[in-house]
Amino acid sequence: MTPSPRPDLDLAALQERVTGRVHRPGEAGYTGLATPWNLAVATSPAAVVEVVSADDVSEALLFAAANGLPVAVQSTGHGIASDLDGALLIHTGRLDECTVHPEGWARVGAGVRWARLLAEAAPHGLAGPVGSAPDVGVVGYTTGGGIGPLARTWGAASDRVRAFDVVTGDGMVRRATAVDEPDLFWGLRGGKGALGVVTAVELDLVPQAEVYGGALYVDGAHAAAxxxxxxxxxxxxxxxxxxxxxxxxxxxxxxxxxxxxxxxxTVAVRFVWTGDHGRGAELFTPLRAVAEPIIDMVGPMPFAQIGMVHADPVDPLPASEYNHLLRDLPAELVDALLEVAGPGTSSPQLMVEIRQLGGALAKEPAVPSAVCHRDAAYCLELVGVLVPPLAEALAAHARVVAEVVAPWDTGGVLPNFGAHAGAGGVARCYDDVTLARLTELAERYDPARLLRIGQVPPRTPAGVPAVTSPDVAVAAVAEAPATTADEEPTAQG
Ligand SMILES: Cc1cc2nc3c(=O)[nH]c(=O)nc-3n(C[C@H](O)[C@H](O)[C@H](O)COP(=O)(O)OP(=O)(O)OC[C@H]3O[C@@H](n4cnc5c(N)ncnc54)[C@H](O)[C@@H]3O)c2cc1C
Structure with a gap:
């Protein structure tokens, strides 16, 4: 629902200060920019600022501070965490620089999707640590760690970052590297949008023109085997x-x-082998022997086709997502999952996916980051389409699955899959020490806590939660006691 414009907001004054466009409710452009990929999240921000530079971002943040508005950031809308009602939405779609350096790295604006970066890297025999869906934004994905079909070989996407250009919540334009602003550099790799609005990222690419990979599909009758x-x-x-x-x-x-x-x-097995093709084919043989495939598209593939491995939906949809990190996957857990989500169980989920983690992902990068839970062995993801009458069934089924996996559940969740983790979701993304440091950094770099929408740590010290309603948000911040350096933060939820 489009909200009524707020007459008390002098958006004309903001428009005079920014080069990009300010879109008000009801104006052409507003709805398209405010609508996320996940249509289940209703968004009605007070205005959308379509920024074209770091200075625009800075002006937008200063305007929000002056008017007591919470701020959200959106590029593709694939990971929107909560309603943006009443917020100032900074849309980064026009920050579209994308320069691939043939020696193996790229500089990418916050509006660029993986598909474009991969297309520009391919002529140089290079690829990037993309996720399952190349339509996702490079920056949003990378600030959340980013695990994809190369994760066990090349680690999390955030492990490959050289530098961020960012406007922190205090409106300052900064550059964060391992040497300059090292705290910020630590927190932006895993901390998502908690500390600032990234305008560009510089990251190392990987020499991977091709992989041996794809997906093999068999009928559900062979699910157990x-x-x-x-x-x-x-x-x-x-x-x-x-x-x-x-x-x-x-x-x-x-x-x-x-x-x-x-x-x-049906059952899909996805496989990406970054080594010699012959060895990849050999390794995959036991999976081919399980059953006659419906489709077998595992083979040598140009990296630009990597999206075919998971074949995630491209068009926006109202998605429901639940995520668990597992410490192990014993045979009894496989049996228990099949009992509640296998063929013939009337599971309402579109997909129940288990990704193997480990490999390079399990290793801390040379420059530590806020990405946690590297010891998890598997990631379980439930995805459903929130259309009536499925909405209640999806939630109820997710609760059943949660009970089944509980003995092996680490309790954690990866930030990129935490958008719908509900109350306490942010706390589940981090260990206590990391959450405390992120919270302290959020207080330092965003003292007015403008960036308090979505996946951000709670305000210290009383655990005033990140909220979705601007009225509540403003009241919460106004009421929160002042922070002192030696006070312990409290986890949300
Ligand atoms: C179909 C699908 C497949 C996915 N597959 C994977 C996967 O394989 N691996 C994986 O790790 N994740 C995956 N994700 C999750 C995805 O990485 C996150 O949702 C990510 O946040 C999307 O970023 P975005 O910019 O595209 O989305 P947006 O909704 O535009 O942004 C989401 C969030 O990212 C942060 N963010 C975005 N832009 C900025 C910025 N400029 N500065 C600071 N913070 C910013 C903010 O917290 C923002 O709320 C998938 C999601 C979908 C819908």
Missing amino acids: MLHTWREWCRGLPPEATTSVALLNLPEGVPGVPPPLAGRF
Whole structure:
């Protein structure tokens, strides 16, 4: 629903100070920019500032501070964490610089998606640590750690960052590297938008023109055989292999769903091997032996086609997501998951996915970051489409799955999958020490806590939560007691 413009906000004054466009509710452009990829999150910000420079971001933050507005940042809207009602939304879509340096690194604006960076890197035989969906934004993904089909070989995307250009919550334009602003550099790698609005990132690319990889699909009747084979098989894989398995319930008549997979229960095994193709084919043999495939597209592939491995939906949809990090995947857990989410269980989920973690992901980068939970062995993700009458069924089913996995659940969640983790979600993304340091940095770099929407640490010391309603937000900040350096923060939720 489009909100009424707020007459007390002098948006004309903001427009005079920025080069980009200020979009008010009801104006052309507002709805398109304010609508996220995940249509389940209703957003009605007080205004959208389509920034074209770091100075624009700075002006927007100063305006928000002067008017008591919380600030949110959006590029593609793939990871919007909460309603933006009444906030000033900084839209970074026009920060579209993308320069690939053939010697192996790139400088990318905050509005650039992975698909573009990969296309520009490919002629140089280079690739990047993209996630499962190349339509996701490079900056939003990388600030959340970023784990994708190269994760076990090349680590988290944030491990490959050289520098961020960022406007911190206090309106200051800064450059953060391992040497300059090292605290900020630490917190921006894993801390998402808690400390500032990144305008550009510089990151190392990887020499990976091709991979041996893809997805193999079998009928749901083979789910038990495939999951158990995969479970045993992936335990012995070297870090050149990144793999996941997914129970899929793909609907009929939806663009992008291959007809042989539509309207039936199927299982997908995804495999990306970054080494020699022959060795990749050899390693994948046991999975091919499980059952006659419906589709087998595992083979040598140009890196630019990496999105086909997971074949995530491209068009916006109302998504429901639940995520768990697991310390192990014993046979009894596979059986228990099949009992609640396997074929014939009437699971309402579109996808129940298990990604193997470990490999390079498990190692701390040379310059430490705020990315936590590197010891988790697997990541379980439930994805559903929030359409009536499924909404309640999805939540109820997710609770059942949560009970099933509880004995192996680390309790953590990766920041990029934490957008819908609910109350306490931010705390689940970090260990206590990291959350305390991030909270302290948020107080330092964003003293008015303008960036208090979505996945941000709570205000110290009383744990005043990040909130979604601007009225509550402003009141909460006004009421929060002053912070002192030696006070312990309290985790949200
Ligand atoms: C289909 C799909 C597949 C995905 N696959 C993966 C995957 O394989 N691996 C993985 O790690 N994640 C994955 N994700 C999660 C994704 O990485 C996060 O949702 C990420 O936040 C999306 O960033 P965005 O900029 O595209 O989205 P947006 O919704 O525009 O931004 C999301 C959040 O990112 C932060 N952010 C964005 N821009 C900035 C900025 N300029 N400065 C500071 N903070 C910023 C903010 O916290 C913002 O709220 C997937 C999500 C979807 C929907």
